Amino acid sequence: MNLDRTHDAAVKSWLASANEPHCDFPLQNLPYAIFRRKGESEAFRAGIALGDQVIDLAALLRERCLSGLAMQAAIACTQPSLNEFFAMGPGAWRALRHAAFALFEAPAGNVSATPDTDVLRRCLVPQALVEYSLPARIGDYTDFYTSIDHARNIVKLLRPDPVLSPNFQWMPIAYHGRVSSIGISGEEVRRPLGQRLAAGHSVPEVSACARLDYELELGIFIGVGNQQGEPIPVTSAEQHVFGLCLLNDWSARDIQMWESTPLGPFLAKNFATTISPWIVTMEALAPFRHAWERPADEPQPLTYLDAPANRSEGSIDIQLEVWLESERQRASQAPAARLSHTSFRHQYWTIAQMVAHHTIGGCNLQSGDLLGSGTISGPTAAEAGALIELTAAGKTPVALGNGETRGFLEDGDAVVMKGWCERPGFARIGFGENRGAVLPARTVV
Amino acid sequence: MNLDRTHDAAVKSWLASANEPHCDFPLQNLPYAIFRRKGESEAFRAGIALGDQVIDLAALLRERCLSGLAMQAAIACTQPSLNEFFAMGPGAWRALRHAAFALFEAPAGNVSATPDTDVLRRCLVPQALVEYSLPARIGDYTDFYTSIDHARNIVKLLRPDPVLSPNFQWMPIAYHGRVSSIGISGEEVRRPLGQRLAAGHSVPEVSACARLDYELELGIFIGVGNQQGEPIPVTSAEQHVFGLCLLNDWSARDIQMWESTPLGPFLAKNFATTISPWIVTMEALAPFRHAWERPADEPQPLTYLDAPANRSEGSIDIQLEVWLESERQRASQAPAARLSHTSFRHQYWTIAQMVAHHTIGGCNLQSGDLLGSGTISGPTAAEAGALIELTAAGKTPVALGNGETRGFLEDGDAVVMKGWCERPGFARIGFGENRGAVLPARTVV
Known part of the structure; x- marks a missing residue:
């Protein structure tokens, strides 16, 4: 297995909750779920966990924070299941992971702010406010x-x-x-x-x-x-x-x-x-x-x-x-x-x-x-x-x-x-x- | 099990092949499949077997041959799988079966023609010319x-x-x-x-x-x-x-x-x-x-x-x-x-x-x-x-x-x-x- 910068524990996020010592979801994790705001009639869609927040990939797209293969992957993630994203393969998975890592990474030597923080904060939903559905249409x-x-x-x-x-x-x-x-x-x-x-x-x-x-x-x-x-x-x-x-x-x-x-x-x-x-x-x-x-x-x-x-x-x-x-x-x-x-x-x-x-x-x-x-x-x-x-x-x-x-x-x-x-x-x-x-x-x- | 007119062997179809003695698909059968014309880029959809033909339910709808619950059922049958039709339940299944039976039944005492024959013949596709797909999205x-x-x-x-x-x-x-x-x-x-x-x-x-x-x-x-x-x-x-x-x-x-x-x-x-x-x-x-x-x-x-x-x-x-x-x-x-x-x-x-x-x-x-x-x-x-x-x-x-x-x-x-x-x-x-x-x-x- 190759290790790269996304595995480097020294890199922190500008989102403070992601840097807590016992947090399950630091910047190096970035797992996927299908979610929506609890009790609302929003469509289910894919998100990435970071600290105590969910990164709403559909919102990242709306805010034009992604490009290239990572953008294509995030478009697949607007579906109510991850099947389409899965089918894109390891290249797309890696591209979106690396893009999310870069967006939420704290600038070197300064963990308090980045130029995009205001825009990116609009793409976060607190985990406490969401509900989940099955991550995929499971065939077998x-x-x-x-x-x-x-x-x-x-x-x-x-x-x-x-x-x-x-x-x-x-x-x-x-x-x-x-x-x-x-x-x-x-x-x-x-x-x-x-x-x-x-x-x-x-x-x-x-x-x-x-x-x-x-x-x-x-x-x-x-x-x-x-x-x-x-x-x-x-x-x-x-x-x-x-x-x-x-x-x-x-x-x-x-x-x-x-x-x-x-x-x-x-x-x-x-x-x-x-x-x-x-x-x-x-x-x-x-x-x-x-x-x-x-x-x-x-x-x-x-x-x-x-x-x-x-x-x-x-x-x-x-x-x-x-x-x-x-x-x-x-x-x-x-x-x-x-x-x-x-x-x-x-x-x-x-x-x-x-x-x-x-x-x-x-x-x-x-x-x-x-x-x-x-x-x-x-x-x-x-x-x-x-x-x-x-x-x-x-x-x-x-x-x-x-x-x-x-x-x-x-x-x-x-x-x-x-x-x-x-x-x-x-x-x-x-x-x-x-x-x-x-x-x-x-x-x- | 209740038997009704659709089980009466005395009733014949105006479609001659349905009345052959060893035919699998007489008027009393009317089984369902998902089909399309072989080698064409048509959409898969549901049909009913009759004699050596497939009754194309989408065509029956276009020709306005159906009404009421039977029409609703046939609309569900325009999908590339029968799941939606299945979910409508026994009332809809019976309604469409009875409607198809009535359309393809020969008028009493005359097995050679009905008023609708020309229209209905346009809704038939020879079984020899079709290909099939799985009849349903099988969940388990x-x-x-x-x-x-x-x-x-x-x-x-x-x-x-x-x-x-x-x-x-x-x-x-x-x-x-x-x-x-x-x-x-x-x-x-x-x-x-x-x-x-x-x-x-x-x-x-x-x-x-x-x-x-x-x-x-x-x-x-x-x-x-x-x-x-x-x-x-x-x-x-x-x-x-x-x-x-x-x-x-x-x-x-x-x-x-x-x-x-x-x-x-x-x-x-x-x-x-x-x-x-x-x-x-x-x-x-x-x-x-x-x-x-x-x-x-x-x-x-x-x-x-x-x-x-x-x-x-x-x-x-x-x-x-x-x-x-x-x-x-x-x-x-x-x-x-x-x-x-x-x-x-x-x-x-x-x-x-x-x-x-x-x-x-x-x-x-x-x-x-x-x-x-x-x-x-x-x-x-x-x-x-x-x-x-x-x-x-x-x-x-x-x-x-x-x-x-x-x-x-x-x-x-x-x-x-x-x-x-x-x-x-x-x-x-x-x-x-x-x-x-x-x-x-x-x-x-």
Whole structure:
């Protein structure tokens, strides 16, 4: 990954909030979302986060602040989804990023003013005043299963003989998910009804899910697709990826257990998936790349999943946290409880490998497609990305710090995911938050 | 199901080709497709099949042949997909069907002319001169697994202990499929590359699929969706269904075998799915409904999957055939080989039950969503809907009649599916054909 001036932590913005030390959205980040002013009948359009503001790209165009390829890219961003911008490819993505960086950069040695500040300030909307919609028209959503620690935790819980599926170390396993029920951070998710088989019974019952769980994942937005029948080589796979968001793959464990053999999870997952509004670009994540290592005594990747660049910097060190905020905590203004903290760098397969595997048989990816990383669990128990792992399937509940405990999610619980990258000498690159709350089930139909 | 004048076989069309005895598209059928004249730069739009012609609904509008709700429905049909028409619901579907029936009906006692014939003939395009696109923007594609004969055939082949999955008789099992690779009849499908594990090996290899197969299915188009979190009751489920087409769920058996545990098929299916262009409406299928029976010694449906109307007429007797036409047959003008013949009436679960199950957890269906029935195999060996069943996984190849045999599909093979309903006293309701041919694999990437 090439680093350039847009990764230089010494460069500050003339917008003070972007320079706060724990800000998720400094000048070096510049993630994209689809937004509008809350409660107004404005059209949804694309914006870039900076500090506590949204840069309204349509306004930048009106004020004639952009030219050339960056202007063309910003025109694509006036649509109510990012698909058209995605399809323009890495050159356009880079041009708009660099143009925004230059406009909001503080002049050298003087962080208080620039000649354009008055005009540019008119192009800002406070994040506190906006609402978001899905960033793209998602054509297909694929959920992967790429954390070996998650896979090991699950087989230990569910199988008498705790052995990984023999294909796990040979391919990034995946299955297709549901697009229609993908929602944006802030949504309320209704606890699903469904069939489940009680222990020791042979006749299933229909009732509200009693083992509702979250899964901590990253969402990967495809920027540029491929033609059907034409695989994407692992060597160029990342050029097809626009960026990442936080993703909660809500899971109904009791429904999942009964329905998933032989064709995989279906109703256990398709009632809801929640993603964060801001997509952090692969370009902003460049300083946080890590070597991807495969121990010599484990299967080495097949040729179509192997590339020098993937080995040298295929992983990304993204810090991730899950917080739970109960109804009681909200009512008493008690702090939310942090359930886990891990990093995406532990994942057994990289994003490039996911893309190469997805297309090896000729399946066509399209601009705006979403891939889920699969649950992200790290090597220690406290790094597990789902309650089923943290609580040993409900047997060892976690404490919320206010006297409450949780085996699985209860009605009124809000699950909040956070993500960020930090490295000495670089600006913090944050993802904002991904929040979803649980509504009670409907009475049985 | 109510039968009315549009189901009366005694009514003929003034268009002679619609009255031919083996015609798939008599006046009583009136299925929908999205079409345009081949090789021209016309916009794709909706048409209705009648005899060997396409009724161009945009032309009917220009000629002012429609009024009221039928006209509104036809306006929605000028779009390049049927989604908007679907969303108008059963009242609009019925209005347009009845209006088209009245326009193309022969006056009583005189099948040679009507006053409007000249005008209406200008609204016809010969089917031989058109090309088709997908009938809808498909938001999500779900593939079911609802033939117990198929399920029994498969477990006998694959498992030492040939026992059905315990959930099979309790729920219409399903999994999510790939939307981007759904194509229309006539397409050529490239044989996929992928990982497979040779018998007796522990290290997989990457190569072209050696066990390429088809699956005979029906595609079910959702007309009207539901809100997220609000299940569709089985009693009203069919009001959400617009109609049916033929569907080939191409399957790479060797890839499937290695990848499908634990999360189900992925690359084994997502390289291609082919559907027929014409969607036959549920209304046209009304005379062919059958009782849906569940033997008393088998699990009875849970309440959300049970309804008197589903028991009395939940099934549909649709005759289905699969034909294989090899490159050699084509070159020598030898006839294609019929591989199997069965009926949709044997399916263990009905369409209404599929819709009710899909939404019980709150998953939202949308206008234009596609459900696959799952492979349709009947109770006898000759009624199997896939080569893996017909050939015992390749061990007992089928003869094509010209000296060739097939264990699985070879490059150049075309798979042709046909479907129709027949019942004494009623007009034949046909689906046309669903054709797809196999291209050789790319060399390994």
